[in-house]
Amino acid sequence: MTTPKKTSIVLPPRMKLPVKTSDAGSAEGDIAFVTTLAHLLEQANVTEIEVERAGLKVRVSRASAAAPQVVYAPAPSAAPAAAAPVAAAPAAKPAAPAETDWAKHPGAVTSPMVGTAYLSPKPGDPAFVQVGDTVKEDQTLLIVEAMKTMNPIPSPKAGRITQIFVVDARPVEYGEVLMIIE
Amino acid sequence: MTPEPWPAGTGLEVFDEIDSTQSEARRRALVGEIGPTWIVARRQTAGHGRRGRSWHSPVGNLMTTVLLRPEVEIANAPQISFVAALAVADLFERLAPGHCTLKWPNDPLLDGRKAAGVLPDSAGRSDGRLDWLLVGFGVNLATSPDDAPYPTASVAQITGAAPDPDIALTILANAWQRRFDAWQTNGFAAIRTAWLARAHGLQKDVRVQLPNETFTARFEGLDETGALIARLPSGETRLVSAGDVFPVAA
Secondary structure: OOEEEOOOOOOOOOOOOOOOOOHHHHHHHHHHHHHEEEEEHHOOOEEEEEEOOOOOEEEEEEEOOOOOOOOOOOOOOOOOOOHHHHHHHHOOOOOOOOHHHHHHOEEEOOOOEEEEEEOOOOOOOOOOOOOEEEOOOEEEEEEOOOOOOEEEEEEEEEEEEEOOOOOOOOEEOOOOOEEEEE | OOOOOOOOOOOEEEEEEOOOOHHHHHHHOOOOOOOOOEEEEEEEEOOOHHHHOOOOOOOOOEEEEEOOOOOEHHHHHHHHHHHHHHHHHEEEEEEEOOOEEEOOEEEEOOOOOOOEEEEEEEEEOOOOEEEEEEEEEEEEEOOOOOOOOOOOOOOOHOOOOOOOOOHHEEEEEEEHHHHHHHHHHHHHHHHHHHHOOOOOOOEEEEEOOOOOOOEEEEEEEOOOOOOOEEOOOOOEEEEOOEEEOEEOOO
């Protein structure tokens, strides 16, 4: 790869990072942050973004002149299949809800497979659902990609979306809680 | 080449021109068509691949989508990539014997270059099973794009003659039915074995591309879900379920 050109960019006013500053340093927050940068890379049409924040230095760059890759691979197989990445994060913040609480929630929607989550049908489209939306049973909530197969995840029941844990184009584990529907 | 009959009980709809067979099949699925039905187009005006990428769809190539409503658990739906890729491999084995390999997970290659695309799509139900399933196939019979970000090939480049798309469709429809029925009856293990027998770059180094990292590892096989088993130089094993995998130039 040739030496990429570094470019400073400014966040568009309507774009908010889906990661709270307080999440910085957690594995969950770092993954979401990097994923967001990968999206910015695509949308801003630059070759590289470098950000330093709260002791974390991240550089994302395009591998080629082609579209940037925002697909993801799962965590190493050594991790237990049922454990969500957040459970493995060291020293979870006191404010962060424990993973097991959400997993036991009667409205928890869990991932049926290891893969990559997509919140919209294709890049640039609106998200399937947002927090506060009312959904019908069987309505598609998100897509989980595995083996290049796009798998729409249906709502198990009618209700209202109260939590969305997944970030677009980031990996999900088998059994990981994706959303809460109440 | 022995002509095969069209699979019994299977519908066929032919369009001279359409936006895309995948879009037509989806429209039909959404209004309740049961299938199995093959939608085929001579020409597509809006052929597309995964995540909205465009697909080269000229007259002379095969562009088709099969619509069906099988009893398949959503958790097993990713295995369809391997079933569909094997059906295309069966087609290529008839049209250009000895040239087809499969790149993980569902890219059929001729002489190491991409010669077809497979596009599964589905809707799920709240009981954890599929409501409907579409599998789109784009097969480079006559021509292949020269502006793709990867090497491409067509059957005509290999054999010197473009096969009749109608004959290719019948071979593919039969191959799909055989592979799909075998998967439903016997499970994924036999599909995995058949796929590995055609795997491109098995036991060789591959480059695995993720959004924030790229690593090189030895492609050691498939796990029981179809994930690629990648052995790092350190000896550590990683499983790749999503991501792009490329052969490393020797």
